[in-house]
Amino acid sequence: MSNTSSNTSKQLSVPKIGVVSLGCPKALVDSERIMTQLRSEGYQFTGTHDEADVVIVNTCGFLDSAKEESLAAIGQAMKENGRVIVTGCMGAEPEQITTKYPNIMAITGPQQYETVVEAVHTAAPPVSDPFMDLIPEGGLKLTPRHYAYLKISEGCNNRCTFCIIPKLRGDLVSRPIHHVMFEAEKLVAAGVKEILLISQDTSAYGVDLKYAEYPWKGERRQTRFYDLCKAMGELGIWTRLHYVYPYPHVDDVIPLMADGKILPYLDIPFQHASPRVLKAMKRPGNQEKTLDRIRKWREICPDLTIRSTFIVGFPGETEEDFEYMLEWMQEAQIDRAGCFKYENVAGAPSRDLEDHVHEEVKQERWERFMEIQRQISETKQHAKIGKTLDVIIDEVDGEGGADARSKADAPEIDGKVLLRDLPSGIQPGDIIPVRVEDADDYDLFAVPV
Numbered sequence: 001m002s003n004t005s006s007n008t009s010k011q012l013s014v015p016k017i018g019v020v021s022l023g024c025p026k027a028l029v030d031s032e033r034i035m036t037q038l039r040s041e042g043y044q045f046t047g048t049h050d051e052a053d054v055v056i057v058n059t060c061g062f063l064d065s066a067k068e069e070s071l072a073a074i075g076q077a078m079k080e081n082g083r084v085i086v087t088g089c090m091g092a093e094p095e096q097i098t099t100k101y102p103n104i105m106a107i108t109g110p111q112q113y114e115t116v117v118e119a120v121h122t123a124a125p126p127v128s129d130p131f132m133d134l135i136p137e138g139g140l141k142l143t144p145r146h147y148a149y150l151k152i153s154e155g156c157n158n159r160c161t162f163c164i165i166p167k168l169r170g171d172l173v174s175r176p177i178h179h180v181m182f183e184a185e186k187l188v189a190a191g192v193k194e195i196l197l198i199s200q201d202t203s204a205y206g207v208d209l210k211y212a213e214y215p216w217k218g219e220r221r222q223t224r225f226y227d228l229c230k231a232m233g234e235l236g237i238w239t240r241l242h243y244v245y246p247y248p249h250v251d252d253v254i255p256l257m258a259d260g261k262i263l264p265y266l267d268i269p270f271q272h273a274s275p276r277v278l279k280a281m282k283r284p285g286n287q288e289k290t291l292d293r294i295r296k297w298r299e300i301c302p303d304l305t306i307r308s309t310f311i312v313g314f315p316g317e318t319e320e321d322f323e324y325m326l327e328w329m330q331e332a333q334i335d336r337a338g339c340f341k342y343e344n345v346a347g348a349p350s351r352d353l354e355d356h357v358h359e360e361v362k363q364e365r366w367e368r369f370m371e372i373q374r375q376i377s378e379t380k381q382h383a384k385i386g387k388t389l390d391v392i393i394d395e396v397d398g399e400g401g402a403d404a405r406s407k408a409d410a411p412e413i414d415g416k417v418l419l420r421d422l423p424s425g426i427q428p429g430d431i432i433p434v435r436v437e438d439a440d441d442y443d444l445f446a447v448p449v
């Protein structure tokens with residue numbers, strides 16, 4: 001923060017808020033909403049706990065390891081500040097927090113934006129005459145200005161046995177399509193060049209609203225996955241789809257990808273491939289013909305990148321199931337994959353399943369999985385050497401180098417395209433063609449064309 005703004009802040013006694021945002025992009029969007037609201041009321045933000053009048057910790061409670069990380073972040077905020085408000089997934093089970101930190105000022109659950117804001121009002125009352133126009137058009141974002149996550153729904157109608165998100169966040173509630181598109185237009189007007197659509201189950205979008213129709217850009221549009229993708233394709237920016245389950249209607253958006261309307265990128269959390277394990281997991285969109293469909297998708301859109309996550313060591317997973325998954329992954333040529341070792345999350349029905357897998361076995365399977373994934377990625381990355389790709393610039397180092405991403409790379413989770421010999425004047429958010437010179441397992445090295 002510049003001296004000028006901190007002096008101004010002191011003169012007006014503008015309360016300063018610290019924010020720690022943990023967890024997935026969905027939680028990040030929640031933090032952004034809370035910050036946007038507070039900023040519009042005149043609050044300022046600080047990156048250091050001891051400068052803040054109150055610290056908000058937005059927690060993640062998806063896995064036990066995430067809970068531990070959340071508790072550690074709360075502990076740090078308590079130690080360095082002592083005035084702490086907790087929100088997010090862990091807020092749905094407040095006793096886990098209060099037994100360790102009884103002096104927390106307030107605890108709210110996920111998506112309870114108004115309750116968080118009220119708690120901030122109590123802890124640090126807003127100034128009566130905030131500066132006007134404190135909020136930039138398009139809201140306040142924690143991601144760099146050129147890309148933004150856009151949440152299209154909350155909650156989930158599925159009941160995967162390892163997951164407690166529906167318990168924490170409730171059933172699916174979609175935002176009407178014109179609301180989503182209005183927010184997308186505002187983001188584009190504010191300079192965003194890439195929008196990442198997120199939710200718990202993106203391809204189920206609109207089912208709760210019975211695909212209600214609303215007008216946007218003079219046309220009736222249904223609150224439906226395909227209509228949303230089509231409308232996003234009319235904005236002239238990069239649109240990336242996350243958390244898509246392979247329901248049959250996903251096939252319909254592949255031609256939009258082939259036509260360059262939305263990015264040829266699908267983040268599909270398959271979690272496993274063995275039909276037996278998928279059944280025990282109660283996974284949505286589980287189809288025997290998924291391999292055939294992936295083949296067809298690639299025939300229509302050869303540049304398609306598929307990202308996924310998998311779980312090893314789910315209760316009852318045998319060596320045979322695990323090998324089935326490895327073979328499936330090789331056949332499907334999943335471009336990018338994350339792998340989690342199964343965790344016995346408190347409250348998840350999978351805890352009660354039989355034949356839990358020993359930790360050493362999970363670790364050994366995890367290592368084998370990661371090695372196969374590395375080999376697939378290495379082969380795919382090397383096949384790109386000599387090709388010309390469009391990349392979006394994320395960060396410029398001022399000495400001719402830059403971090404960029406191709407259409408195949410989502411921010412934070414996928415690889416990068418590292419550039420050299422960048423002409424001056426190129427800014428983050430610019431999209432430029434580059435020629436790939438070299439590759440390692442996950443990153444590419446390229447020069448502008």
Ligand code: SF4
Nearest residue numbers: 156158160163165200
């Ligand atoms: S689809 Fe399954 S894993 Fe994903 S949020 Fe819903 S219940 Fe959880």
